[in-house]
Amino acid sequence: MRTAAVAPDAGTEEPQTPPRTSDRLPFWVNQRLGLLVLTIGLALLFGALRPAFFDARLVLFPLLRDISTLTVVALAQMVVLSVGHMNLAVGRMAAFGALFAGFGYDRLGLPLPLGLLLCLAAGAAIGALTGWIIARTGVGSFVVTLAMDFALLGLVSLAYSALTENAAFTSTPAGLDELRAYSLADICVGPVCGSPAIPQIAQFTVLALIALGFLYSCTRIGRELLLTGANPAAAELSGIPTKRRVVTAHALSGLLAALAGFMAAAGTGTFRASIGDDFMLPSFLGAVLGGTLLTGGVVSVVGALLGTSLVAVIRKGLDLLGVGLESLNIYLGCVLLLALSADRVRNVLSYRKVVRST
């Protein structure tokens, strides 16, 4: 589901309105289809080489849990990319949100849903503050979120060392352990149980995907966000409150980042300052591989899921094949560059084809 506000530059982009352009561009230009085929193909290949890859409890369950968390991270990045901005503080906002959740559980004794709400509110607030600074001063989002990253990196560590003894909130409310360990196999309707491979925590990801998909394709705010990203001047002139939309996008990004932080904390069982340390790379990988443009105006909600899945499958597969941790990053970087170059070549080729035929 890729949504574009206006036609981007010719040659660098693919069709936006499928009914009109699908007969002009070949179907294999569709990036999402390519990603899906590649992900499934790689999963089958790894499964054929190492049958353990399809072990539901030991491999697929953690794999899907990672994908769930990182997809939300990629969505957090995608939302700001849609207005043509960046959020370099995505990992730190996750840590900030998790700090509040941990504080709520440990000190205030909140139940699970209330802590999650507090976490999301904190994330949205810090995101909105970032967006407000950007909109108010007109400074680039890169600089502001970078500075925010620095500031939160210090602030969160300071808060943990001031509030806790061993720099982590370890007391967990009722239900958190179940959230971590349960899969659909634990939910039964009569005699029919779900797959043990699908973790329960994926419910948040599914919710986020549906909500964002609805936001970008069906609501006025979603279209306004895209138009703000595609052409800020035109958006301003057509009566869209672009500054307010920038704040909206950053607040939403903070909220999603905090959700990802909560999911990561639920996955490990402790609320620590190091949550989200390694979120920045996956956030861009997922969003950009999925087809979201860095320049704004084009997003792909499903693409974020597919891009994240591809990266996670490659990581897990190489891991099972016995490729050491040290070489994993080399292959991942190469895959990223290759995938994007291939995408570029494909776009240029298909563009030439269209130009020749018209």
Next chain:
Amino acid sequence: MIAIRSRSAGAVPALRRFSRSTAMTLLCVVVIGYLALGVASSGSFFEGPSVRTFLQYLATPILIGLAQMVVLCVGQLNLAVGALGGFTACLMGVLMADAGVPAALAVPAGVLSATLIGLLTGVFIVATQINGFIVTLGTMTILLGAQYRLTGTRTVDGYSSTLRDLGRAAPLNLPLVFLVALVTAVLLAAFLYRATAGRRLLAAGGNPLAARLSGISTDRQTVLAHTLSGLLIGLAALTATASLPGVNRSVGGDWLLPSFAAPIIGGVALTGGSVAVLGTVLAAFVMRLIDAARAEFSLDPSWVNFLIGLVMLGTVVGGRLHQGHLERAGKNRRTPTAPTGGGTAPAADSLLAGTGGAQ
């Protein structure tokens, strides 16, 4: 912020202009901060050993700040600063300690490979037209893996003692590595402000279209900027290897954020076309001062990041407000026919105005 300017200005206006520049503010901050720190530590901060340590660990921040600045000036970003620096440092260490290559050979090999990797990055960006942000994100991942593969979990420390002695040498109480960083900064400034190639670099960053129309290949400038950045990172890795007790896979891990902080606090616009060598060097001083103050009062290391974040935000927001104020003042004074000084203003609100050129 020093954009393209005519050099025919007299000494007095130049001085007046300097007194209002970011560099001057930073200089005041450095001097006052240093004095305050000296007084707070009851004078021990002015003594030889403290000064030497202070300057010793200033070399690497200066060089990585400059490495980032060169790429920023053509409107690109380099996320691979830390990874490339760490990789090069580990490469030098492994070459010397494990392969037994003499330092005189291993050091040039390391610097050269860093330059080469920078060149390759630039060529890749130009050839594929993919955004430099994503490409350097990819090279960063690859280099992190390569660095881990080189050293694993051990710390390489059995390398050349000559290099170590050179790293610790301090003629006139000024560490040699700091002098290397300063000389590099001066050479870079001469290149950017005086050489034709340097002016081309700035022109390509300031207005790619105009540069292309006046016969400057923006592609070539992008490649040149990434190559120069690689060279500077190679030098930074050299100073780090020479002054650290050993290299392991954590070297370079904390370079990325400071490399952006130094040019941004120093007054470089992310949209390209402006450089501030002096500002970047002074900003590295400021960050080192914060670190030194943290050590002096034995505070939590997290304070450093927090304060650097606040300083960065303050500088950028303050500079922006100041610019807006200047523009309004200029508009009131004369009729708004002549464009006012804020040449970078229209582009400043969209970060990707510069990097978007590579899309």
